[in-house]
Amino acid sequence: MAGVSSESLTKALAALEAKLPSASLQLAKELFGILGTVDTSAGLRRALTDPSRNGEEKAALVRQLFSGKVSADAVEIVSGLVSSRWASARDIGDALETLAASVVIAVAENKSAVSASGITGLEELENDLFSFNQAVASNHEVQRALSEPQASAAAKVALAEKLVPGAGEEAKVLIGQAVSQPRGIKPTRLVARFAELAAKRQQRWIATVSVTRPLTETQASRLQAGLNALYGRELKVNISVDPTLIGGIRIQVGDEVVDASVVTRLGQLHRQLAG
Incomplete structure (x- = not known):
């Protein structure tokens, strides 16, 4: 992601920062759910990234589609996101994925920040994500199962959770998202990307x-x-x-x-x- 899309993502992440101290996994799940809706509708993606529409028109479309179905915070975050300019329809999905993952990462950070250093929760999250990728890399049958197009998302999530039974709830959300909605890449690659986001957040500490x-x-x-x-x-x-x-x-x-x-x-x- 580069140019105008990169600038729009930076703006969205800065706006999200105010919500992260009280972030919840439910908010992240709602954002991932909206991402699923956007990904399954080419017409919606075009509408949300159409340069001929102004930001308020696109935000109004988001409110029309999702108000009452998800929290007000989720609607506000996505409305702000679509109000910006995007170089491609794919970019807005990538940005929404980053925002949702950032919420999960903040939840892990906040778990230990109240008593000591948020670095602890982030390290645990990174370790869980790394353990999952190691488990997948060492088992070819698991790799095939996670890439099987006929397998249901629920079955893939259940298999993934068996690979890291001691993982925290935050890691389970990110791993579940990666195996159920990898968005055209290998689940392990997406998990690695989530781990990179957590590592970057960790540098704040x-x-x-x-x-x-x-x-x-x-x-x-x-x-x-x-x-x-x-x-x-x-x-x-x-x-x-x-x-x-x-x-x-x-x-x-x-x-x-x-x-x-x-x-x-x-x-x-x-x-x-x-x-």
Whole structure:
């Protein structure tokens, strides 16, 4: 996904963020259900991505189709999604799949975030997804069964759950979605994609800190407390020494970088003088 579709997905994910602290698996299931409806109707996909229709017209169509059948949150999320522009009809389905998976991942994150670090719930989810893919990879009969077109979705989900009997509810939702609605790719590939989304979410809980010289225990404790206060959550802080910084500190949490090194400031000054 690139160009206008990528921009629309980024916008949708940013809007979704406000709902994730109280997200539920039911919301994710509703979004996956809407995805199923969209995927089975080429006419609906064209209507929701038609560039000649304005965003409100497309949002009104979503409300007409799904209000009263799913939660208000689900309708709001999908209405916002279709209001944006999409390069292809396939892209909007991919985006909806990403939003639904992001809700599931947030539920796993929130399970442990209230008591310690959300990284724990995300690690458990990733492990469950990895275990499923390993189990499938090691059994050719299972691979054939999951790709059998005559087998029902329910039968495939039941088989998948037997492969990872100890998996959490969040993993079961994502694995069930992958085997019942793989959308033209191998279920294991889709599960791997879900795991990548979880890993990316996990990076929000990890602060990678580069400093010019080793910190004392007191300095490290102050840094930990300051970062926790700044981001509003208990971060895992990884500190490394990088003499090339010359001075200052560089911190990365997820996609956000805070760079106060002398090298960076000199580089910025050089660009200002050259410009």
